Ligand SMILES: Nc1ncnc2c1ncn2[C@@H]1O[C@H](COP(=O)(O)OP(=O)(O)O)[C@@H](O)[C@H]1O
């Protein structure tokens with residue numbers, strides 16, 4: 001069997017006394033699209049943020065492509081926290097797209113896509129620009145390269161954000177409700193880019209309420225509630241023939 | 256009247272404006288008062304405009320302008336550098352750094368600038384020698400204090416260290432104004448904390464930092480007139496006062512100094528507006544919006560209140 005791209009084992013996360021993740025296991029194979037469903041507050045964002053160390057797990061482990069995230073394990077099994085620079089290096093291989101885009105407002109679309117290539121990957125300006133131009137073209141924004149985020153629609157901003165993450169040549173892309181902040185008529189253009197990415201073989205973990213997208217694109221659907229995985233499997237099973245009462249209840253509200 | 260056949264609005268409203276006689280009366284009164292003021296300025300022989308004109312270009316006065324500018328910009332540079340350090344310390348996880356920064360701001364804002372300047376002038380009396388070394392341990396290098404800290408340096412340090420306390424709060428308010436999502440997005444891209452601060456947070460914070468810092472610079476220009484407390488005696492105010500006293504004509508020399516302060520302030524205001532436009536890029540303010548709503552200015556008072564080092568009282572005024 002090949003090494004899973006994502007392997008979460010017994011993930012627990014506490015915010016003070018609030019127990020948000022209560023033992024989550026998740027395995028995502030390379031090239032797989034995993035859609036995470038669940039009611040608001042069930043811990044989906046927290047799980048996603050633990051996959052790139054934006055939150056630190058209280059218990060359990062995350063491996064990305066076999067590599068333990070955030071720690072080095074010595075021969076005795078003792079964990080040593082990695083230096084922030086090493087953690088930053090791990091993060092640079094994991095792309096993340098946020099609900100609220102978080103583009104850098106003082107930079108144009110092109111500069112947004114170039115920035116981390118130059119600062120983190122130490123690419124030359126010319127190489128970064130060439131890559132940024134190519135990616136902005138791929139997300140259909142070649143005519144908006146010199147616009148500032150404030151001059152772009154939400155759908156355009158989110159596509160720039162996707163291009164910005166792709167510019168780092170990530171091994172995996174994480175999406176946290178990428179279309180939830182968009183006007184309904186703009187959702188399609190972002191989903192189209194994501195479908196295109198999935199078709200290109202990108203490993204993706206997507207938190208979304210777009211059941212249609214999940215049914216069409218996902219290889220693997222996970223339903224979370226109250227910090228645990230309630231049910232998972234193929235979309236035809238979880239979405240169309242859910243075994244659990246909680247899953248049925250949730251789907252009846254979003255469908 | 257325009258050709259109604261080509262008007263895209265067929266039923267354009269042509270109404271008479273509300274009559275506003277009050278406006279005309281108020282304007283007339285103000286114009287008359289202003290004319291009286293100008294008349295009083297020009298015709299009153301005690302203003303001695305001949306002396307004003309002669310001393311506007313006097314060598315001592317021009318040198319005074321030079322020293323005043325040097326003190327203003329020098330102390331602002333010291334202030335900005337220290338302020339950024341203090342603001343970053345204040346955000347740090349390290350409680351020692353946080354407390355030191357808090358204490359610095361508390362101390363330098365809590366005592367009058369005049370007192371601080373006198374103190375810096377007396378530093379060579381307090382500490383005749385300065386040495387670099389380990390506290391209570393060996394000393395490596397020793398200086399004569401009055402050789403290293405001349406009146407000019409005492410004035411510059413006094414102004415700069417005081418200003419840093421105010422600017423630190425402005426910088427801190429600026430850093431705090433940047434959306435947390437910006438840091439997260441940068442972190443998710445693998446940027447290091449230092450890079451995030453330098454490339455993402457500080458450029459966005461500048462939009463909030465620049466306007467009040469410009470105001471502080473203009474304020475500093477005038478605060479430099481207090482350096483006689485050190486005493487430093489070459490700046491514009493001291494120079495013009497000295498000439499005025501020598502001639503027994505204080506008033507024309509006050510006008511000379513006021514003229515120069517106003518001129519420099521005006522130049523600074525132009526520079527400030529260019530800087531604001533530069534750091535406002537990406538927010539839509541690069542497109543000139545005539546008569547549009549202006550961004551609220553983050554003043555010294557707002558920054559001080561945000562700092563949590565002053566009492567939470569909306570009517571509290573804190574000045575240097
Ligand atoms: N930084 C945080 N500090 C404290 N509580 C948090 C934090 N982030 C999330 N939570 C809490 O954790 C729970 C799960 O949140 P989240 O993962 O965002 O859920 P979801 O994305 O499924 O809606 C919520 O109750 C939320 O209030």
Ligand SMILES: [Mg+2]
Pocket residue numbers: 044045046177
């Ligand atoms: Mg969420």
